[in-house]
Amino acid sequence: MNKISALALGLLAAASSALGSNAAEKKSIQVEPPFWWVGMANDTLQLMVTSPDIAKAQFSVDYPGVRLYSQISLDSENYKILYLVISPETKPGTVRFNYTLAGKKHDFKYDLKARDRQGSDYTGFDAGDVLYLLMPDRFAKGLDDKEIDMKGLDYPVGADRSNPNGRHGGDMRGIRNHLNYIDSLGVTAIWVCPVLENDMPGGSYHGYATTNYYKIDPRFGSNEEWNALIKEAHGKGLKVVMDMIFNHSGSNHPWLKDSPSKDWFNHPEGEDMTNYRLTTVHDPYVSDYDLDHTVNAWFVPSMPDLNQTNPHLMKYLTQNSIWWIESSKIDGIRMDTYPYADMKAMSQWAADVLKEYPNFNIVGECWYANEAGSAFWQAGNKLNPVDTHLPTVMDFWHILNGRQAFSDDTTPWGGLNKVYDHLSNDFLFPNPQKILTFLDNHDTDRFLAEEPETLDQWKQAIAFLLTSRGIPQLYYGTELLMNGSKEGSDGYVRLDMPGGFPGDKTNAFSKEGRTPLQNEAWDYLSKILQWRRSEARDVMANGSLKHFMPQNGLYVYERKLGDKKVVVMLNGRDEPLEVTMERTLEILPYGTKMHDVISGKDVTIEEEMQFAPRQVMILQNW
Numbered sequence: 001m002n003k004i005s006a007l008a009l010g011l012l013a014a015a016s017s018a019l020g021s022n023a024a025e026k027k028s029i030q031v032e033p034p035f036w037w038v039g040m041a042n043d044t045l046q047l048m049v050t051s052p053d054i055a056k057a058q059f060s061v062d063y064p065g066v067r068l069y070s071q072i073s074l075d076s077e078n079y080k081i082l083y084l085v086i087s088p089e090t091k092p093g094t095v096r097f098n099y100t101l102a103g104k105k106h107d108f109k110y111d112l113k114a115r116d117r118q119g120s121d122y123t124g125f126d127a128g129d130v131l132y133l134l135m136p137d138r139f140a141k142g143l144d145d146k147e148i149d150m151k152g153l154d155y156p157v158g159a160d161r162s163n164p165n166g167r168h169g170g171d172m173r174g175i176r177n178h179l180n181y182i183d184s185l186g187v188t189a190i191w192v193c194p195v196l197e198n199d200m201p202g203g204s205y206h207g208y209a210t211t212n213y214y215k216i217d218p219r220f221g222s223n224e225e226w227n228a229l230i231k232e233a234h235g236k237g238l239k240v241v242m243d244m245i246f247n248h249s250g251s252n253h254p255w256l257k258d259s260p261s262k263d264w265f266n267h268p269e270g271e272d273m274t275n276y277r278l279t280t281v282h283d284p285y286v287s288d289y290d291l292d293h294t295v296n297a298w299f300v301p302s303m304p305d306l307n308q309t310n311p312h313l314m315k316y317l318t319q320n321s322i323w324w325i326e327s328s329k330i331d332g333i334r335m336d337t338y339p340y341a342d343m344k345a346m347s348q349w350a351a352d353v354l355k356e357y358p359n360f361n362i363v364g365e366c367w368y369a370n371e372a373g374s375a376f377w378q379a380g381n382k383l384n385p386v387d388t389h390l391p392t393v394m395d396f397w398h399i400l401n402g403r404q405a406f407s408d409d410t411t412p413w414g415g416l417n418k419v420y421d422h423l424s425n426d427f428l429f430p431n432p433q434k435i436l437t438f439l440d441n442h443d444t445d446r447f448l449a450e451e452p453e454t455l456d457q458w459k460q461a462i463a464f465l466l467t468s469r470g471i472p473q474l475y476y477g478t479e480l481l482m483n484g485s486k487e488g489s490d491g492y493v494r495l496d497m498p499g500g501f502p503g504d505k506t507n508a509f510s511k512e513g514r515t516p517l518q519n520e521a522w523d524y525l526s527k528i529l530q531w532r533r534s535e536a537r538d539v540m541a542n543g544s545l546k547h548f549m550p551q552n553g554l555y556v557y558e559r560k561l562g563d564k565k566v567v568v569m570l571n572g573r574d575e576p577l578e579v580t581m582e583r584t585l586e587i588l589p590y591g592t593k594m595h596d597v598i599s600g601k602d603v604t605i606e607e608e609m610q611f612a613p614r615q616v617m618i619l620q621n622w
Helices: 172-177 179-185 223-235 288-295 311-328 343-356 371-375 397-407 416-428 456-467 516-534 537-542
Strands: 018-020 030-032 044-050 058-061 066-073 079-086 093-101 104-113 131-134 189-192 212-216 239-244 332-335 362-364 392-395 435-438 471-475 544-548 554-561 564-571 577-580 593-596 602-604 608-611 616-620
Touching (some): 058 066, 179 516, 223 311, 343 362, 371 392, 397 416, 397 435, 416 544, 416 554, 456 516, 456 564, 456 616
Parallel strands (some): 131 189, 131 471, 239 332, 332 362, 435 471
Antiparallel strands (some): 018 104, 044 079, 058 093, 066 079, 554 564, 564 616, 577 608, 593 602, 593 616
């Protein structure tokens, strides 16, 4: 990538208007966050003021309960950092800031709002939930092109659905239009890939190259559209998880054109890319060079690495998280590329967010091929010298091993025994119930390489995902048997939902628009999800787990909470099984009667039992 030359700071839309004695001399001014609240747990507020030559200005404020205790001029003359203390007694209202610049007096107004609830009232997602991950650009289009205001963008890219790596035109209105579909499936939460402005060449349809941290990308809608989506989702009992990225920004962010300070980015020349080797973070023998090129080098040429050790930047990012929680009422955060950022800074970030919202949840993307690497990042891990305060980590094991584990014939060392061995390593995690589990996502091959002839193995994988420990996540289109690999490009595992876009020939949002095999998959998945949501949520959220090694091809495990018991039986063989049930007597005495959620029939545990090839039973005792 060529070095990015310093450009004059573009005049951005003002969050607060600058007022001066002479209208002709008013200066464009941006203040971030755009507004704040009284009564927050942290009484310190940072304001980043952006305007030409603003670093030379001297500010003052006169508002009861608000004290300006520090004003910082950085390397660029176009930024000023103000630090305020807001006392607990401060009333909501409009604060007037006065400042003098070049001998002239100016001012701007800033709103302090009243909170509509306490921080403890925000409840995050947990193991009782099932997340439905979707990419807005590829899910559904709801906005008319005339409604999309792309003024002020450097790259006002339109839709081109023939390009797998371009924008296809999905938006938040499209998601809103299909909330009934998502709800009818039986999930309880929606994880939305990043929706903030990505004003990048090519459009950055995926959303992982932020160019404005306080503005929804206009191609997806607006801040108001985002708030409306969350409000409507909440009305249906659906939570919303927001995807955030603090390791890097997009290369077209104004900060890279005019960095507030010389150390705002790591390797600002943009010539060093990360080595993607996360083992360096906990390697006891690591070299400084290798560690630096994991956590400080750029993620890709279009995503410059932010320096989280800069305290002003980190305060900005922390407040940004809190602002989105408080203003839009999201129910959780998924933090992208978590280990690539500075560990101590991100630890403080998580602690600050959870101090404000103690019942909230955050999941960090910690992409490891083994259990030890993932467990290292979970809050409370004694092997990590830093308490990350990160409640939830992601379990990538199934991405690398799940397809084979659920397709191979179960032998003493293969098939479902690999799943058994994987769970046996949960001792490494401080809290296994706070692991995000999934078969695939937007960054990986689909669990299905191609459309299957039968659903036997797929059904076993789905049943295990939704009844084992942790917080399950489904990738949009799983219910439609979407398949494929990212060998050609990531776009091939981020296909459009059929029926979500004008002109689509099929509409998979309706039963009539799905194939018989898709309807079989949809009905099976929905049956388990609806049962999990309505009858078994407490057992899945808080129940203990005990499992039995599948020596005879039959994998059996129990989820138990009080008097409630769920027992899952998976025949990991491609042939019928007739097995003695002596091994499971400690949880299933002979004569025990339970109800099979899958078949709808009652089952009595006998000394010998028969199982059809790849049969799944989900038994409950109530």
